[in-house]
Amino acid sequence: MALTLDIIQEKLLEKFGDQISFFIDPFGVLNFETPKEYNLKILQFLFDDETLRFRFLTDICAVHYPDEKGRELAIVYHLHNLVDNIRIRYKVFTAIETPDIYTATALYECANWMERETYDFFGVNFLGHPNLKRIQNVEEMDYFPMRKEYPMEDQTRTDKDDEMFGRGGTVIYNK
Amino acid sequence: MGRPVRFNINPQKTAIKDAIGFADMPEGFEGEGFYATKFEKVIGLARKNSIWPLPFATSCCGIEFMATMGSHYDLARFGSERLGFTPRQCDLLMVMGTIAKKMAPIVKQVYLQMAEPRWVLAMGACASSGGIFDSYSVLQGIDQIIPVDVYIPGCPPRPEGVLDGILRIQDLVHNESLRRRNSEHYKALLGSYNIQ
Numbered sequence: 001m002a003l004t005l006d007i008i009q010e011k012l013l014e015k016f017g018d019q020i021s022f023f024i025d026p027f028g029v030l031n032f033e034t035p036k037e038y039n040l041k042i043l044q045f046l047f048d049d050e051t052l053r054f055r056f057l058t059d060i061c062a063v064h065y066p067d068e069k070g071r072e073l074a075i076v077y078h079l080h081n082l083v084d085n086i087r088i089r090y091k092v093f094t095a096i097e098t099p100d101i102y103t104a105t106a107l108y109e110c111a112n113w114m115e116r117e118t119y120d121f122f123g124v125n126f127l128g129h130p131n132l133k134r135i136q137n138v139e140e141m142d143y144f145p146m147r148k149e150y151p152m153e154d155q156t157r158t159d160k161d162d163e164m165f166g167r168g169g170t171v172i173y174n175k
Numbered sequence: 176m177g178r179p180v181r182f183n184i185n186p187q188k189t190a191i192k193d194a195i196g197f198a199d200m201p202e203g204f205e206g207e208g209f210y211a212t213k214f215e216k217v218i219g220l221a222r223k224n225s226i227w228p229l230p231f232a233t234s235c236c237g238i239e240f241m242a243t244m245g246s247h248y249d250l251a252r253f254g255s256e257r258l259g260f261t262p263r264q265c266d267l268l269m270v271m272g273t274i275a276k277k278m279a280p281i282v283k284q285v286y287l288q289m290a291e292p293r294w295v296l297a298m299g300a301c302a303s304s305g306g307i308f309d310s311y312s313v314l315q316g317i318d319q320i321i322p323v324d325v326y327i328p329g330c331p332p333r334p335e336g337v338l339d340g341i342l343r344i345q346d347l348v349h350n351e352s353l354r355r356r357n358s359e360h361y362k363a364l365l366g367s368y369n370i371q
Contacts, residue, residue, distance in 0.1 A: 137312060138276045145311040 003084040005030045008052060015045055022091075029087050036092040039077075040102045043090070046079060047107060054079040054088065057104070060114035062122040064096075066148045072096035075124055077104070094124070096147075103129040121146035198224060215353045222266070222292075223349040224254035226341075229265035231285060233272030236299035236331040240271050248334040253341055262288040267344060268321075273301035274314045286321045287370065291356050294344055297323045298337060300330040322364055 005025055012020055012032065022033040034042055046054040058078040065072055071093035080087050094101060103126040104111040115126045116135040123144035126132055134141065143150060198220055203212025228250075232240055243250050250256060259265040262285045274282055286295065297317050300306030303326045305315035317323060324347055327340040355361055365371070 136277075141311075150311070 003051060003081065003086055005086075008086075008088065011049065011052060012042075012045075016042065029089055031089045031091065033091045033093065036075075036094050036101050039075075039090075039092050040104065040107070043077065043079075043104055043107055046088075046090075052081065053083055054081050056080040056082050057108040057110055057114070058087070060104070060111060060118055062118045062124055062146075064122060064146065064148050068093075070095050073099055073122060073124060075101055075118065099123055100125045100127055102127050105129055120144070123147065218353065219349045219351060223345045226255045226267050226294075226344065226348065227257050227259045227265045228255055228267040228269050228296075228341075229259055229262055229285070229289070231268060231270045231282065233274065233278070234301070236271035236302070239331045239334055240269070240298065240337060243334040243337040248338060250338065250341065253338070253345065255341060262286075263290065265289060266293060266348075268293065268295045269298060270295065270302045270317050271298040273306065273308055274317055275312050276314050277312075279314050279317075279320050282317060283320045292348075292351070294324045294347065295321055296325045296327065296340055296344055298327045298340065299332055300328065303328070306330060320368065321370075322368060 008030055009023055019034050019038055020032055024031050046052050058080050061076050063074040073094050073096055074091050077090040103115055115129055118124045119132055120134045120136055121144060201212050201216035201220060203210055268286055297303045302317050305313050325340050325343045327336050329336050
């Protein structure tokens with residue numbers, strides 16, 4: 001019997017019950033969410049279960065929602081069942097003051113660099129990561145650039161004139 | 176019977192003086208059997224027409240530069256056909272393309288490895304000012320880390336622009352005083368970049 005999203009949802013609910021919430025499937029990809037303490041248990045269950053077999057971690061990324069108090073940072077795991085060719089998305093949310101979450105490096109080797117990247121851009125602190133340091137940005141950088149509290153433009157620039165870039169300045173455009 | 180083949184039996188020979196370009200003679204004193212000028216001018220003339228560029232190409236400006244090196248635009252006409260790929264032998268550092276902040280120490284190291292006299296050309300908007308990448312990861316112009324002699328505007332500049340930039344560099348090389356690199360002014364310039 002082919003694996004369907006209904007079976008995945010059923011199995012997860014059977015095992016974890018009321019800890020799981022928010023099942024939606026936009027574009028045929030199942031999304032669900034749990035409290036952040038459960039992330040390793042969920043990933044391990046999805047990995048080990050003989051029917052589910054989500055044994056490939058496509059990506060880890062994060063999203064910053066500045067308006068959702070207490071759950072500003074979403075960490076998203078993209079998982080792939082290579083046998084049945086089914087993808088799911090698993091999210092955990094954390095407060096931005098305590099962005100601590102357990103590392104998945106014991107389960108997936110490839111999580112090592114993905115978590116470093118997520119730390120680099122969003123400052124998610126992966127507890128137990130063997131080498132949690134910046135991977136893409138310069139090491140001297142003292143902020144997490146993809147968080148929305150930082151403007152997109154480089155604040156250290158001195159040579160660029162706002163007027164030349166159409167933002168602010170003294171030039172008033174009449175429309 | 177076929178038409179006889181007509182050979183061009185009287186080909187016009189090109190006079191050698193028309194086939195070779197000569198640089199203008201620097202100003203000096205000339206008389207029968209002697210010619211005297213400043214050493215500086217002769218060296219400037221020689222350096223100007225034999226610049227070895229070091230291409231530091233990171234993105235689309237590098238592609239335009241490759242066109243400049245090709246047969247259509249042919250940088251070799253200006254005595255710069257010999258690209259060196261070691262900074263130790265080159266005179267002109269051509270930085271072409273976006274320089275990320277993580278790349279900045281490498282550009283600086285390449286510059287430091289070049290021997291004096293050395294010139295720097297920033298090609299394109301990104302190398303000159305960061306261009307459209309007004310972002311946390313991109314260096315806002317290479318003149319934040321090394322002194323630049325000539326900037327070429329454009330995104331990317333056309334090969335004609337690159338040739339014009341090379342000619343501007345040649346002007347600088349030609350007219351540079353031999354003492355410039357020892358001057359207090361130049362030392363202060365390098366000092367402002369933390370270069371000894």
